[in-house]
Amino acid sequence: MSEDSNPTEPGTVPPKRAVRRHHRTRMIAWARRSSMFMDMDTKDRDRFARKDHDHLASCSCWMCGNPRRWLGEPTLQERRAAMFHPLDPEIDR
Template identity: 45%
Template sequence: MTRAQRRHDTRRIKARFYRKQRFHECWTTNPRNAGLFANHGKVCSCWLCGNPRKLGYLTLQEQRADLACDE
């Protein structure tokens, strides 16, 4: 991948972040968060973005497995 392509992709993903952030109050629009989002797609670890196990819940896959075992 060329440097120009990487730069293009980074700009494109940051623009996507700024469009998406309007719907998520936990994200603030600053360049640092846009860069974090561009690198790995997550900005925070709130209950919407983070791992549900940290809050004591099961993941969706684990919930489905439990339901399949009960039937």
């Protein structure tokens, strides 16, 4: 990709490194906010956010985990299909 190309033009690829950096920064900020009420000082909170920003899920119990796995709820895609084809027996399989 050349220096003067616009990444929003059709047919161009967005810069992957910039997207990765953006999401990493966003997740570190989320980890920092979510650890606000833990009994940590600022230095430990920053260390926690930088270390654990990639895996913030505390557990996979039935309340925190995947609802399809634990409760048998349909996925969003299955719910949309049921809305558009409510009486189609092929969709229920």
